[in-house]
Amino acid sequence: MPEQRPDETGPVGERRVQGRPAVPPSRPRQTPPPAQQPVHHRTEQIDLRAGFPPVRNETTEIDLSQGLPAGLPLPPRRSRQGRRLGLDVGTVRIGVALSDPTGTLASPLETVERRRDGGDLDRIAALVEEHEVTEVIVGEPRHLSGASGASAREARAYSRSLAGRIGSVPVHLVDERLSTVTAAGSLRANGLDSRAQRPVIDQAAAVVILQAYLDAQRGRS
Template sequence: MTDGIERGPRLALDVGSVRVGVAVSDPDGLVATPVETLARDMAGATDVARVVDEVRERGARVVYVGLPRHLSGAEGAAAASAREYAVQVARAVAPVPVHLVDERMSTVSAHRSMQAAGRPGRKQRSVVDQVAAVIILQGALDAERRAGARTGELVTT
């Protein structure tokens, strides 16, 4: 444990209405990398089960779920959906904590970085959610280092 943060990989999820992007960090929480894009199962069975598998296989110490707020900070339907998903994940991965972290502009940033890398728009769909999850996770990792503690809002079940 360094600076109050237990060493180990962190997992991040970018929750959309159709897909869920997944990213993971190294055990020291320095670098976020993409893992996969899951098809969103609105019943929450297969995608949440896959998240549970990732948490267990990688020994994740925390799961960060992006909370899509409006630029004003207000929450809309997408944020409500992400909160509901985070509760499902929290129940499924307990006792591993799940935290909601602000993800304003992560998908926009993901699209921009992919365009800058020369990836055509129609090919972005398959990986944009993973890139957004990487952006969410890297932001959480940076916030952890600044604060010396986990970041975001702890999800309670």
């Protein structure tokens, strides 16, 4: 029987293995945290055996007779895209001008002869459809004082008749007190005899009317 040495025995009389450290004491086992209880949301039962319940769409009336309510946010105004048609309405001829698709530059288009059977209205309505015009601008001739005369009344009546032919395309009246004078001066500056170029003057006057409207719209936007 081999001799045992006191230094080779452990604290409880167990024999230690030579060259190996003593086994460390075990750590206490940690208790896992309790599982979270599920959250229950209260629901209501709906009996659909008789079909879906009726849906009520209620609206509130807002009185706008005194203007828009204070503090009401409005979306930014967007410029209307598309070609515009400008008209210089005379008793014998109508000068017609057309803008580019972006509504920036007006150019002369043609001169339409006035007809008692309304053929001139048919021609202008055809131009609106052909060029996909989004707005028609009619010059309203006024006196220098701003008062309306027979020519202004004639332009307003023509605008109403045209509006009945072109459906949803809006027709606008704009002040054109000096459009013909401006057009004649421009023609003279380019070496053209205004008296021999009456149809050209009508178109040039329509260009002045339409360009003034386009410039004003860009300034507002």
